[in-house]
Amino acid sequence: MTGNGRRWIRHWDPEDETFWRETGERVARRNLLFSVLSEHIGFSVWTMWSVLVLFMGPEYGLTPADKFLLTSLVTLVGAVARVPYTFAVALFGGRNWTVVSAGLLLVPTAAALAVMEPGTSFRTFLLVGLLAGIGGGNFASSMTNINAFFPLRRKGWALGLNAGGGNIGVPVVQLAALAVIGAGGGPRVLLGIYLPLIVVAAALAWVFMDNLADVRGDTGAARDAARDPHTWIMSVLYIGTFGSFIGYSFAFGQVLTTQFGRTPLQAAYLTFIGPLLGSLVRPVGGRLADRYGGARITLWTFVAMGAATGALIAAGMAGSLSPFVAVFVVLFLLSGVGNGSSFKMVPGIFQRKALARGLVGEAAVAHGRRLSGASMGLIGAVGALGGVGINLAFRQSFLTVGSGTGAFVAFLAYYGLCSAVTWAVYLRRPAAAPSAVPVLT
Known part of the structure; x- marks a missing residue:
């Protein structure tokens, strides 16, 4: 492994066990640590509006529908930003882009600081909220970058930890609120509070992270990944796992204040619990997937999410706050497990497809790493759109029936669809399965 003064690593072979043991693991873990920090701050900035709307009482002149629309648009920009952020690692290098993407978080944070007061127009809040969406893009570049640092046998743990550490930015900002x-x-x-933290995250990334030379310049990887049907199949599943996590993170507090009449302070005491546990359990989902198979864990997670949603519908219709909150927390936990297990599936899919094409050894590893890294960014972008759908569904449900029941019915149907897709594509074993379609048990 060699590099120049700008921290470029010219040779990186994590599948070589000697290289990994003597050099690679230490470097990979260091980059993982500071990637998590930057992504963590990004998630906090992205989801900050989920708690800012709780501060915005009647004096701000916003209706519950306005607030759901605001958080929906913030989520939408975060999802869209993940596409260019996926390319950015190849264009600029993982370390370099981590520094830039962390520094960019100063813009939405400072803008919100400037306009957050009664009398500001709803349109201004929308525009400033849109800026916060760039925080959602950090996930895509971080996952693409860290995927390249770790060997296939450790990706479930590493990606789960990277994503979980980022996701935990959601409950942290809620606790801070x-x-x-x-x-x-x-x-x-x-x-x-967050302005100096952003500066610290960018500075630490500049000092301690590295760029991988064999990742830079491969902008065609995302194009090739976009042509692969498994990228879009996994996107459907990721809408169900991460889309649920981020959508519920934005909406939970508003549901409690709108449907159950909780005050902002009462809601804040409850809203952080689900995202916190869902974030902490994400590496567990990756570990379980490493051991038992990503598709198997993902399938049972969706089945359990469907059951939990059914219980939420019953608790909501009965107006029972305690069971509603308890089951909602369980749903967050399940989404975290599913986030870890579904992302573990992606490297395995492309590794198996490389072997099916006749590639062997380092050629197969490089091919799988190249496409899986690019695919993760696209999957993360589409998956985050699930958060948009959840907030829009809640908005429409409250406008139509005055509660979130209609939205939960739609979510239940989607979890059923995800269960069927996971089983049909990745677990079912037909007599003559095409070799290019991996079975990930």
């Missing part, structure tokens, strides 16, 4: 509200502070206090 709880502390600010409890201390009698306003939204500008919360925003002011």
Whole structure:
């Protein structure tokens, strides 16, 4: 492994066990640590509006439908931003782009700090909220970058930890908001806390991370991944796992205040629990997938998510807050497990397809790593659109029936679809299965 003064690594072969043991693991873990930090801050900035809307009382003049629309658009920009962020690692290098993407978070945070006061127009809030969406893009570039650092046998754990550490930015910003509200502070206090943290994350990435030379310049990988049907099949599944996590993270507090009449402070005491546990359990989903197979864990996760959603519908119709919150937390946990297991499936899919094409050894590993890294960015982008759908579904459900029941019925149907797709494509064993379609048990 050699590099120049700009921290470019010219040779990287994590599948070589000697290389991994003597050099690779230490370097990979260091890059993972600071990737997690930057992605964590990105998630916090992206989802900050899920708690800022709780600060926005009647004096701001926003209806519940306005708030759901605002969070939907923030989620949408975060999803769309993941596409160019996926290409950015190949264009600029993983370390370089981590520094840039972290620094860009200063823009939406400072803009929100400037406009967050009663009397600001809803259109202004929408425009500033859209800027926060760039925080959602950090996930795609981070996952693409870290995927290249780890060997296939460790990807489930590494990707789960990377994503889980980023996802935990959601409950952390909610806990920070709880502390600010409890201390009698306003939204500008919360925003002011994050400005120096962003600078620290960018500086640490600059000092401690590395670029991989064999990843840079391969902008065609995303194009090739987009042509593969498994990229889009896995996107459907990721809508169900990550889309649920991020959508519920944005919507949970608003559901509690709108449907159950909780105050912002009461809602803040509850909203962080689900995202926190869902984030912490994501590496567990990756570990389980490493051991038992990604498709098997993903299938049973979707079945359980369907059952939990049915219980949520019953609790919501009965107006029972405690069971509703308890089951919602379980749903967050399941989404976290599914996030880890579904992303573990992706490297395995492309590795098996490389072997099916007749590639062997390092050629197969390089091919699988190249396409899986690019595919993850696209899957992450489409999956985040699930969060948009969840917030829009809640908005329409509250406008139509005055509760979230209609939205939960739609989510239940989608989890059923995801269960069927997982089984049919990745677990079913027909007598003459085409060799190019991997069975991931």
